[in-house]
Amino acid sequence: MTFPTASAFNPHAARRRTLVAGAAALAASAALPSLAHTPPALAASRLAPGEQKPLTIVVPFPPGGRSGWLAQRMAVGLDAVLGETITVEHRTGDVMTRMREFARSAPDGRTLLLAMVRLPRRGVFTHDPENAVVDSLVPITVVARDPMVLVMAESRAAELGIRSVADLLRHARRHPGRLTMASGIDGSTSEQASELFKTRSRTYITRIAAAGLTPDAEAVLGGRIDLLFATLHTARSSIRSRELRALAVTSGAQFPLPGLERLGTPTPVPLLQSVAPFAGVEVYDYSALYAPHGTPPDVADRLQQACTTVLSDTAVRNLLLTNNALPGGITRAEFAQLELAEERRWRQAR
Template structure:
């Protein structure tokens, strides 16, 4: 009799949890949701969070507020969300340059990209383009490869800082070419691009919006997209594979994660809302104007993608001996 009663209580408890989860799914969100961004206003992550937040506010009827948490190369924001209540009201707008690169760049992190978070949805991807100063004696990527091999260690490339995706991409390019290049880290992409235009730097790998105007007016030259497809902002620029260097792809991405332990119905409701938003023509138009493109993944797909990206970037960073500042 006691066993039967205990089984009944367990069944009631399980049913109660399921009922609470369904009730929370139905009501969520009941108040404002905070999207924490590991970067200052004005960058790609901030743009993504605000574009997504505005659309979700209209779709779900509650405010999605962006909070910029700068510091620690993105670690401050990741820690804040990892330690937040797992109720769906504090979310992380994760950037690949920190989310899957920092574990290899910083020992003893206080957060883990897999164990600390519940994947919600991949939102946008951002391809990169190889650009050179206008008077570098190369006309295309094949010329650059030949020039680098004839002058090993002579070419320098700029990045927005040590350990950034631009730094990693530069070292990956040098490895594929088979000739070393000199890395020159800057404090931000703006100063790096200024020196490329001035001719102090030879090369940079960055996102299209930062260079479209400069390419069009002849201030710099675009050689190839480090992606699988050409970009609508630079339709005449071939992919690296088309230009003779298959295997060189460099795409950043932005995704939404909740603290680990967030109820599955909340994650699923939020993910479904993000899917609907990313399919809207206005969202696609605005993202493409920024140089990105919608690339929705559901929670299960994002979980597998996160694990794969973590392994890929960790191996690359260790193999190339890349260090953070």
């Protein structure tokens, strides 16, 4: 599969954009001139006023998070491409409950879900009801890929003399089970990355399960847990302030942020795959759009084309890249291939 490359990133143009959440950012990012030129096939599919119910993007998490921010960006872009108002609806509470509710939505292409790729992931969650919910969803496209960064509190790293992944591996092998690693909830990208790290390096590091990335990061900062694979955007401010030490990033060589220059680190942070046990390893936290089971293929294809138009826009791409995410926009067939590849990879990690 082929994701759009990051080569078109214009940091000077990106820095001129005000990157804030909420209504101000929504209004600013609405001015996307290139999206005004909608492809004819999509223009022909625009709905007459009142023809159908509004298109809604459901986010199964509280407002203020990364998923909500991405959903708002897509809503603004789709509004320009499809010529209709797109709403974002946050449904809080148990994620699986919200997923089941979404799965029962009418398959008319008017309700989309923004979630992690295959949440929960097959091969991680073995309960049939959860798998049935996930398998019922119709993949539309990947919106963004967030790389992970392996972090440790600066004070703890200094205490143990750990300045690199090589130092970390030496310490872990000399003191098996003594180091702890936060792993978030079962099936999260952080949990999967930690399992892959231990499997590839053949080290014994004690897993500490927590409620999610934010409490995990707080536990690492507070010295209660040693290590964490966090999303780059989650750890960014603490790396900048020198509270967290970034040991490695999980992106590939094509990603423009391996050196984390904008994070103010004194020396470039290496790619995890540059360390011998992790050759070829790339880990991303994928955010994607899904439709309910039964959505007609032509409707799903039209939605995918509209999303790809949004994610191909230079302003949208720069906005995502400046916020440490690679734009998506792959086809539905490529999305299906990605899910199969991810499932195989994570089965091997456990």
